[in-house]
Amino acid sequence: MSRPVALLGMILSATLAVPALAQDQDWSTIRIATEGAYAPWNFTDASGELVGFELDLARNLCERMEAECEIVAQAWDGIIPALQAGKYDAIMAGMSITDERKEVITFSRDYAATPAKFVVLKDSPMADFSTEMERINLAEVSDEEQAAVGQLVEQFRGMSIGVQTATTHENFLREYLGEEADIRTYDTQENLDLDLQAGRVDAALASMSYWVPLLEGDDGAEFTMVGPAMTGGPFGEGVGVGIRMEDQALADKFTAAIDEAIADGTVKELAEEWFGFDASAK
Amino acid sequence: MDLSLLVWGDAGWSDEMLRGALMTLAVATAAYAFSILVGSLFAACKLSSWLILRLLADVYTTVVRGIPELLIIYLVFFGGGVLLRSVASGIFGFEGYIDPPLFVTGLVCIGVSAGAYNTEVIRGAVQAVPRGQIEAAKAIGMSTGQRFWRVLLPQTARYALPGLGNVWQLTLKETSLISVIGLVEIMRQAAVAAGSTKEPFTFYLVAAVLYLGLTSLSNQGFRRAEVWANRGVRYG
Numbered sequence: 001m002s003r004p005v006a007l008l009g010m011i012l013s014a015t016l017a018v019p020a021l022a023q024d025q026d027w028s029t030i031r032i033a034t035e036g037a038y039a040p041w042n043f044t045d046a047s048g049e050l051v052g053f054e055l056d057l058a059r060n061l062c063e064r065m066e067a068e069c070e071i072v073a074q075a076w077d078g079i080i081p082a083l084q085a086g087k088y089d090a091i092m093a094g095m096s097i098t099d100e101r102k103e104v105i106t107f108s109r110d111y112a113a114t115p116a117k118f119v120v121l122k123d124s125p126m127a128d129f130s131t132e133m134e135r136i137n138l139a140e141v142s143d144e145e146q147a148a149v150g151q152l153v154e155q156f157r158g159m160s161i162g163v164q165t166a167t168t169h170e171n172f173l174r175e176y177l178g179e180e181a182d183i184r185t186y187d188t189q190e191n192l193d194l195d196l197q198a199g200r201v202d203a204a205l206a207s208m209s210y211w212v213p214l215l216e217g218d219d220g221a222e223f224t225m226v227g228p229a230m231t232g233g234p235f236g237e238g239v240g241v242g243i244r245m246e247d248q249a250l251a252d253k254f255t256a257a258i259d260e261a262i263a264d265g266t267v268k269e270l271a272e273e274w275f276g277f278d279a280s281a282k
Numbered sequence: 283m284d285l286s287l288l289v290w291g292d293a294g295w296s297d298e299m300l301r302g303a304l305m306t307l308a309v310a311t312a313a314y315a316f317s318i319l320v321g322s323l324f325a326a327c328k329l330s331s332w333l334i335l336r337l338l339a340d341v342y343t344t345v346v347r348g349i350p351e352l353l354i355i356y357l358v359f360f361g362g363g364v365l366l367r368s369v370a371s372g373i374f375g376f377e378g379y380i381d382p383p384l385f386v387t388g389l390v391c392i393g394v395s396a397g398a399y400n401t402e403v404i405r406g407a408v409q410a411v412p413r414g415q416i417e418a419a420k421a422i423g424m425s426t427g428q429r430f431w432r433v434l435l436p437q438t439a440r441y442a443l444p445g446l447g448n449v450w451q452l453t454l455k456e457t458s459l460i461s462v463i464g465l466v467e468i469m470r471q472a473a474v475a476a477g478s479t480k481e482p483f484t485f486y487l488v489a490a491v492l493y494l495g496l497t498s499l500s501n502q503g504f505r506r507a508e509v510w511a512n513r514g515v516r517y518g
Contacts, residue, residue: 037477044474047292075470078356078462085360086367087464 027250029068031088032058036073040274041094044073053274054092057111060266064257080105083244090250091242098236106245108254110238110281111267114209115229116169118161121196122224126203129155129226137282138172138233148228149176155227156181162192162201169205171234197222212276231282238281287479288488295475295485302471303492309388309467310454310496316393317453318446321400328405339401346398352459355391359463362387388460396453403445408434410441440511447504451497458493468492 034042034054042052050073062069074082076093083091083105097107115135120126131148141149157180163170165185173183184201186192189210196204208229214220231238241258243251258281261267267280290296327339346354362382370376382390411434419429461470472489476482 035477037474039478039480043478045478046287046294046298048298072464073466073474074464075462075473078359081356081360082464085363087363 027065027067027089027253029070030062030065030090030250031070031072032090032092033072033074033079033083033088034058034091035076035079035093037076038094042092053112053270053279054094056270056274057261057267058092060261060270061254061257064260065253080242083242086244089243089247090254093242094239095242096236097238097240101242104245105242106248106251107240107242108251109258110240111258111262112271112279113231113235113238113281114207114275114279115231116172116205116235117208117211117225117229118156118203118205118227119196119211119215119220119223119225120203121199122222124202126155126159126226127224131228133228135278135282136228136230136232138230138235139237140232152227153177153180156203158182159202160184160200162186162195162204164189164192164206167206168235169207172230173205175234193219193223208277209275209279229277287475287481287484295479295488298471298475299468299485299488299492302466302468303496305465306454306457306467306492307496309385309392309460309465310450310457312385312389313392313396313457314450314453316389317396317400317449318404320393320397321404324397324401325404325408328401329408343398343401346395351391351395351456352462354395355459355462358391358394359387384463384465387463388457388465391460391463392453392456395456396449399449399452400446403442403449404438406445407438407440407442411437436511440515443504443508443511447501447508450500450504454496454500455493 034050034052036042036044036050038052040052042050042054045051050071055071058069058071072088074087074093079091079093079095080101082088091105095101097110101107118129120129131151133144133148136145136148138145138149153176156177160182161173161177162184163173163186165187170183170185173181177183184195186195189206192201192204192206193214195201203226208225211220211223211225215223215225241251241254243254258267262280262282268278271277271279286294288294288296288299324339324342327335328343330336366382415433415437416429419433424432457467458469461467461473464470466474468489472485475485479485
């Protein structure tokens with residue numbers, strides 16, 4: 001290596017760079033990025049502190065992985081490119097595991113999934129509808145779950161169901177109730193809510209993270225959630241930790257820690273604290 | 283609009299928003315100073331008798347003014363780290379991630395862009411100084427340095443001021459784009475507060491007021507500077 005080049009390199013690194021942020025192969029320190037503006041998943045309180053479901057979960061997972069974690073806030077635009085550029089090692093920002101994202105980064109297993117639920121008017125004949133099972137994961141359907149799906153199909157036979165267009169919820173309805181029910185699509189969730197209110201559709205399907213706050217407010221005072229909470233299958237793979245492709249070992253570490261945290265009920269507890277319902281992955 | 287969100291201290295967002303405004307001002311000021319330096323340098327290149335320097339300056343102003351600011355930010359922010367890393371591993375065998383500090387990245391991104399506009403402003407101002415004055419200065423025996431300090435610079439500054447004021451205002455607003463790199467200035471702070479409280483209208487309105495405050499204050503400053511620079515000029 002020639003001396004001028006080395007000199008140039010030294011000048012470059014001295015003036016522009018803060019070196020020594022070396023990548024740890026043993027992952028005793030992990031830098032995690034979150035958005036800090038997506039309540040209640042991750043947000044910032046009025047004192048400027050990062051708080052939320054994913055902040056608590058990240059600290060818990062880091063303890064399990066015996067890692068020193070640094071959590072940084074990064075705007076959602078560019079959160080994946082900055083991961084690839086090595087600004088941090090993991091993303092926990094309410095990021096759903098999708099096929100498009102899996103082409104550029106890898107994911108840990110899912111830690112949360114906001115289940116889908118049906119909503120009807122409180123004075124509807126379906127207002128008391130429930131299935132044997134409270135939660136159904138459509139990824140691997142057990143016999144009991146199959147029975148609950150059967151109940152669901154029977155209940156909605158001949159009914160009209162509204163859903164927002166181009167969503168995973170529409171995919172579910174087409175796949176499971178396409179023959180039995182009259183499926184009506186809406187460009188926005190708000191328009192669907194208005195039609196449900198007016199009785200133009202019998203039921204609506206959307207994510208619990210949308211319904212829970214709505215039903216607490218005045219706009220949803222006449223609505224009630226019915227039936228099982230559904231995840232998996234057509235509803236997608238849930239929310240996971242985003243990791244660089246080449247750091248599969250880190251993804252595996254996260255997966256193991258998440259498995260533990262789900263098994264001992266930590267994720268459920270945190271989800272109930274922050275969302276008001278169990279949004280943990282199953 | 284819920285005004286209780288805007289109280290000072292840990293219970294409200296006023297202190298955070300003001301800190302964001304100070305960051306915007308700091309980045310804009312530093313980037314602007316950098317852009318005047320860059321602008322003067324490339325303006326000198328444009329007016330140089332060396333073809334290669336003129337070409338270099340032409341490429342700079344054409345490319346930088348021709349591509350969106352956001353793209354420059356992405357290139358410097360994401361590309362800069364990768365470039366440094368390959369330099370570090372190629373030359374020093376240092377394996378790992380290197381990051382230029384965020385503030386420096388933001389400063390360089392905004393400064394490089396504003397510098398291209400300032401290049402043209404300064405070049406135009408230099409050319410507006412009548413040639414005859416330089417010739418007259420030569421005729422009475424002023425040295426090159428004297429000609430620069432006493433004749434060229436004061437008049438160039440006067441001609442350049444309105445244009446420089448324009449670029450300053452652009453610079454101030456362009457800092458909003460660097461929120462994508464995670465530097466917490468007005469826009470990023472407003473987005474964080476809006477997402478955390480679900481009150482977007484309140485916080486984006488506050489952001490607009492802060493930008494307006496900064497631009498109108500600095501406009502006032504540039505107007506005074508222009509009055510001062512023109513104090514010895516008689517019109518008509």
